[in-house]
Amino acid sequence: MQPLLRAWLPVIVVVLAGLPLAAGSIPIGKAEDVGMSTERLKRIGEAVQRHVTAGDVAGAVTLVARRGKIAHFEAQGVMDVDTKKPMAKDNLFRLASMSKPITGVAVMMLVEEGKIRLNDPVSRFIPEFASLNKVAVPRPGAPAAPQGRQGGAAAAPQYDIVSANRQITIADLLKHGSGLVSGGLGAADAARLAPRTPADTLATYIPKLAAVPLDFQPGTLWRYSGSAGFDVLSRVVEIASGQTYDKFLQDRLLGPLGMQDTGFFAPAGKAARVVTMSESTPNGLRAVARTDSTVYFSGAGGMMSTAEDYLQFAQMMLNGGELNGRRYLSPQTIALMTSNHTGDMVNGQFGRPPRGMGFGLSMQVVMDPVAADLRVSKGAYGWAGGTGVSFWVEPAEQLVSIYFIQGGSGGQMRADVENAIRQAIIN
Numbered sequence: 122m123q124p125l126l127r128a129w130l131p132v133i134v135v136v137l138a139g140l141p142l143a144a145g146s147i148p149i150g151k152a153e154d155v156g157m158s159t160e161r162l163k164r165i166g167e168a169v170q171r172h173v174t175a176g177d178v179a180g181a182v183t184l185v186a187r188r189g190k191i192a193h194f195e196a197q198g199v200m201d202v203d204t205k206k207p208m209a210k211d212n213l214f215r216l217a218s219m220s221k222p223i224t225g226v227a228v229m230m231l232v233e234e235g236k237i238r239l240n241d242p243v244s245r246f247i248p249e250f251a252s253l254n255k256v257a258v259p260r261p262g263a264p265a266a267p268q269g270r271q272g273g274a275a276a277a278p279q280y281d282i283v284s285a286n287r288q289i290t291i292a293d294l295l296k297h298g299s300g301l302v303s304g305g306l307g308a309a310d311a312a313r314l315a316p317r318t319p320a321d322t323l324a325t326y327i328p329k330l331a332a333v334p335l336d337f338q339p340g341t342l343w344r345y346s347g348s349a350g351f352d353v354l355s356r357v358v359e360i361a362s363g364q365t366y367d368k369f370l371q372d373r374l375l376g377p378l379g380m381q382d383t384g385f386f387a388p389a390g391k392a393a394r395v396v397t398m399s400e401s402t403p404n405g406l407r408a409v410a411r412t413d414s415t416v417y418f419s420g421a422g423g424m425m426s427t428a429e430d431y432l433q434f435a436q437m438m439l440n441g442g443e444l445n446g447r448r449y450l451s452p453q454t455i456a457l458m459t460s461n462h463t464g465d466m467v468n469g470q471f472g473r474p475p476r477g478m479g480f481g482l483s484m485q486v487v488m489d490p491v492a493a494d495l496r497v498s499k500g501a502y503g504w505a506g507g508t509g510v511s512f513w514v515e516p517a518e519q520l521v522s523i524y525f526i527q528g529g530s531g532g533q534m535r536a537d538v539e540n541a542i543r544q545a546i547i548n
Contacts, residue, residue, distance in 0.1 A: 285338060435503075509526035
């Protein structure tokens with residue numbers, strides 16, 4: 122070895138050790154080495170192809186990792202129904218509500234540091250929420266309230282106001298038990314009372330939500346807060362950490378995990394990799410234009426990622442909060458997040474099965490897969506997004522499965538893929 126190189130080698134090692142890991146740090150393995158069948162895993166692709174051929178979806182990326190190695194990773198169909206450009210494994214997908222588990226982890230990182238408590242009222246961080254002490258209840262004989270669009274005007278619904286029994290807490294938001302814009306009478310009035318403009322950031326918009334009455338008494342129901350609840354949590358992270366939400370995620374989670382393609386919008390050099398949304402029509406699939414905000418960092422539904430990037434996050438969860446020698450959360454915190462906090466309240470709600478389900482802190486939990494009629498193991502947890510994406514983490518099988526589409530009618534295809542994954546496990 123040359124003397125100059127020998128002198129610089131320790132410095133080079135230290136510098137490299139401090140750099141974020143490259144994306145895709147989870148290795149590809151032979152299916153049989155992780156207890157799966159190569160031959161049977163082909164049925165995942167066959168299931169997807171049937172639905173692509175039928176015109177249910179334009180294309181998909183599916184990924185299965187078991188025991189810390191990728192056993193299946195495939196891209197099929199096209200990423201755009203107009204251009205017919207083939208789907209690729211590194212295509213970027215809008216995560217929609219699959220952003221929420223990432224936000225849940227961000228919140229829990231700050232809980233571990235003592236900067237946030239689960240029983241903290243939201244008003245500790247956002248003072249305007251101290252005045253959010255009202256619940257909208259039906260007015261006898263009043264017509265149903267019209268639903269308004271986000272950022273648009275809606276006619277004032279006719280409801281009465283009663284006092285809230287208590288303030289909403291961080292835990293309420295994580296469990297969808299706050300009643301904040303959760304599909305009721307208050308939610309129907311949210312666009313009028315708290316209009317959001319294209320220029321709004323979390324800092325300017327979230328305080329407006331304090332003007333919206335809750336849909337029910339905090340903690341008494343499970344009702345999905347599609348945007349508001351987790352966007353409030355994103356703002357809480359900003360205040361507790363002293364960083365904008367995108368910067369916090371990049372510095373503390375996405376960068377260290379090697380999730381180089383995950384963020385809130387695609388920079389110019391990556392825009393061509395974003396999968397086009399599509400919708401089903403009587404004449405087949407049709408492309409739908411979508412825009413992504415560069416100023417409003419929605420932890421409820423504003424992120425995009427690749428399948429392999431999201432695997433890094435899911436594998437960290439499966440590993441009990443650690444990946445590649447770096448710890449993000451303790452195993453006890455992961456266990457807390459993936460325990461059932463809502464009893465039977467989630468069953469039958471928002472497309473959940475009528476039995477067998479629970480809900481943790483930012484994601485659903487399968488308590489009884491037979492009762493839920495799901496092809497996953499007991500204790501599996503995960504969430505889905507309205508664009509068609511979903512993921513499962515199964516501790517009992519040491520398995521992560523990721524299913525990415527962008528629109529169409531892929532609900533039955535997802536069930537078929539889950540079945541194909543299950544039958545490929547051989548030991």
